[in-house]
Amino acid sequence: MPTDQVQYKYKEGNLLRSEPNKLKAESLRSEEMIINLGPQHPSTHGVLRLEVLLDGEIVKEVVPHIGYLHRCFEKHGENLPYNQVIPFVDRLDYVAAMNNEHAYAMGVERMLGIENQIPKRVEYVRVLMAELNRIASHFIAIGAYGMDIGAFTPFFWVLRDREHILRLLEWASGARLLYNYIWIGGLFYDLPVGFEERCREFVDYVKPKLKELETLLIDNKIFIDRTANVGILPLDLAINSGVTGPMLRGSGLRFDLRRVDGYSVYPELDFSIPIGEGKMGSVGDCWDRTYVRYLEIIESLKIIEQCLDKLNGEHKRTRDFDPQALVPKKIRPKAQDFYVRAEIPKGELGFFFRADGKSDVPFRCKCRSCSFVNLSVLPEIAKGVLIADLIAIVGSIDVVMGEVDR
Amino acid sequence: MLDEILSIAKSQCKNGEPSVDDQATPKAIRIPYADLAAVCKELHRNPAVYFDSLSCVTGIDNGVDAGTMEVAYNLYSIPFNLHLMIKVVLPRENPEVESVTSIWKSANWMEREVFDMYGIRFNNHPDLRRILMPADWEGYPLRKDYKHQDYYRDIKVEY
Numbered sequence: 029m030p031t032d033q034v035q036y037k038y039k040e041g042n043l044l045r046s047e048p049n050k051l052k053a054e055s056l057r058s059e060e061m062i063i064n065l066g067p068q069h070p071s072t073h074g075v076l077r078l079e080v081l082l083d084g085e086i087v088k089e090v091v092p093h094i095g096y097l098h099r100c101f102e103k104h105g106e107n108l109p110y111n112q113v114i115p116f117v118d119r120l121d122y123v124a125a126m127n128n129e130h131a132y133a134m135g136v137e138r139m140l141g142i143e144n145q146i147p148k149r150v151e152y153v154r155v156l157m158a159e160l161n162r163i164a165s166h167f168i169a170i171g172a173y174g175m176d177i178g179a180f181t182p183f184f185w186v187l188r189d190r191e192h193i194l195r196l197l198e199w200a201s202g203a204r205l206l207y208n209y210i211w212i213g214g215l216f217y218d219l220p221v222g223f224e225e226r227c228r229e230f231v232d233y234v235k236p237k238l239k240e241l242e243t244l245l246i247d248n249k250i251f252i253d254r255t256a257n258v259g260i261l262p263l264d265l266a267i268n269s270g271v272t273g274p275m276l277r278g279s280g281l282r283f284d285l286r287r288v289d290g291y292s293v294y295p296e297l298d299f300s301i302p303i304g305e306g307k308m309g310s311v312g313d314c315w316d317r318t319y320v321r322y323l324e325i326i327e328s329l330k331i332i333e334q335c336l337d338k339l340n341g342e343h344k345r346t347r348d349f350d351p352q353a354l355v356p357k358k359i360r361p362k363a364q365d366f367y368v369r370a371e372i373p374k375g376e377l378g379f380f381f382r383a384d385g386k387s388d389v390p391f392r393c394k395c396r397s398c399s400f401v402n403l404s405v406l407p408e409i410a411k412g413v414l415i416a417d418l419i420a421i422v423g424s425i426d427v428v429m430g431e432v433d434r
Numbered sequence: 435m436l437d438e439i440l441s442i443a444k445s446q447c448k449n450g451e452p453s454v455d456d457q458a459t460p461k462a463i464r465i466p467y468a469d470l471a472a473v474c475k476e477l478h479r480n481p482a483v484y485f486d487s488l489s490c491v492t493g494i495d496n497g498v499d500a501g502t503m504e505v506a507y508n509l510y511s512i513p514f515n516l517h518l519m520i521k522v523v524l525p526r527e528n529p530e531v532e533s534v535t536s537i538w539k540s541a542n543w544m545e546r547e548v549f550d551m552y553g554i555r556f557n558n559h560p561d562l563r564r565i566l567m568p569a570d571w572e573g574y575p576l577r578k579d580y581k582h583q584d585y586y587r588d589i590k591v592e593y
Contacts, residue, residue: 036587036588037587039587042587045568046569046570047568047569050561050563094566095564095565095566095567095568098566098567102576103575103576138459267486267487267512268486268487269539269540270487270488270538270539271540281512283512288515363457364458365457365462365506365519365521366458367459367460367489367490367508367517369489376489378489378490378508380492380508382494391494392492392494394492396490396508400543400547401540401543403543404540404543405539408539433566434566
């Protein structure tokens with residue numbers, strides 16, 4: 029295409045036809061107004077557009093508009109063989125790609141019936157990677173949340189610590205964010221020599237930093253004033269709305285798929301599941317959700333230490349160990365419908381497959397994304413709050429738009 | 435457990451018999467689409483099963499030759515740790531089914547997504563608009579016979 033060609037002719041009213049407001053200006057009362065938040069605004073965590081009906085500073089209604097980052101994951105999934113969908117899976121929740129891959133690979137392995145043959149070392153490496161990435165994702169969630177409501181320093185601190193994780197993951201997989209490391213039936217490659225030692229150094233390094241983070245942000249009086257008793261999500265509403273992950277646990281239900289489903293090697297690991305207790309306000313407020321994420325980082329560190337013990341002990345690397353040994357040459361599950369779910373940092377990630385038994389390409393590959401469902405509860409909990417609190421609530425949901433829009 | 439769920443479904447089905455699909459994981463039951471709302475309401479309410487959360491709503495297009503579409507609902511019961519898939523088969527021409535938004539709020543956006551991608555209408559849905567695609571997009575992209583439009587706002591769609 030010649031570069032001087034105009035790609036898009038602007039016409040008045042284009043925007044309003046493609047994403048029309050739900051609320052009509054004619055039906056407003058005289059004191060009400062509609063404010064458009066986003067799609068380009070840092071506090072919306074990407075391209076999220078909120079149509080807000082305001083009465084002065086009070087939010088009367090919120091209508092989220094999504095789809096600005098829609099990249100047709102499900103259409104791609106219907107046109108590619110199972111193993112080639114993994115890079116697309118990475119791009120769903122792009123700050124926690126390992127967790128996505130883990131869920132997807134597990135689903136296809138169960139469809140093929142090889143989930144019990146996977147070597148223990150592979151499973152431990154997978155869990156180690158997933159937990160490292162879970163910490164990275166929670167760092168982003170907490171740091172960006174602090175920045176949303178005005179605390180700038182914690183963001184730099186957590187990004188500094190997250191950098192260590194990204195370098196570890198880059199060392200193992202070759203990429204910083206989108207790894208394609210966990211394959212169906214195995215791994216791209218075994219851990220590099222010396223990874224376990226560096227990883228343990230990281231654990232020792234990050235523990236005091238977490239304490240600092242707690243003092244700086246979580247226990248900060250300003251932070252508590254901004255988040256406690258804001259955006260309270262009652263448990264019955266949370267369950268009815270399908271909310272999962274730290275949001276559901278923040279509302280006080282001890283529900284974690286790593287424990288409930290006990291997939292991979294999680295039953296062999298010792299970790300606890302933190303829930304919101306309303307320490308600073310009420311159960312299910314924004315502070316509780318953030319605190320649950322903070323506590324989950326500590327639990328993930330425990331899991332990492334146990335994994336490292338196993339990887340240095342009974343599942344030690346051997347010269348002839350081939351993590352690709354079980355990777356199937358031809359991935360052709362028998363005809364079935366299959367729903368698999370796993371806990372990623374934001375909640376329950378599910379994949380629905382329909383295999384027709386005749387081809388290597390899924391007939392239907394649907395992704396149930398947790399950010400999508402978690403975001404759908406926003407209009408319920410943002411009624412009657414101040415507009416500054418609306419930003420605090422959106423931040424505490426921890427949406428990644430790549431996963432919302434897929 | 436599946437027999438119990440099946441008998442609950444049977445008690446609510448007025449337009450046909452529910453059947454079990456053994457090939458699916460979790461176990462699935464097929465019910466007539468006209469009875470969907472009644473069966474879901476009973477499964478949500480019944481204290482023996484108490485399916486209190488709806489995890490996933492999936493639209494499936496079986497293609498022009500089969501002439502059917504399907505909607506699969508993945509239910510989960512937190513207190514009893516039960517999984518269930520409910521499937522309804524719809525005609526490909528003018529597919530319509532009752533919305534379950536009044537039972538589970540999570541159905542709201544998921545059904546909008548199915549409508550957006552397949553054009554399946556959910557009756558009595560509070561807010562059935564497109565959700566991922568632009569409101570003035572033509573056609574339903576995940577239908578098997580979908581052909582995208584040539585130009586959208588003078589932008590060539592084919593890249």
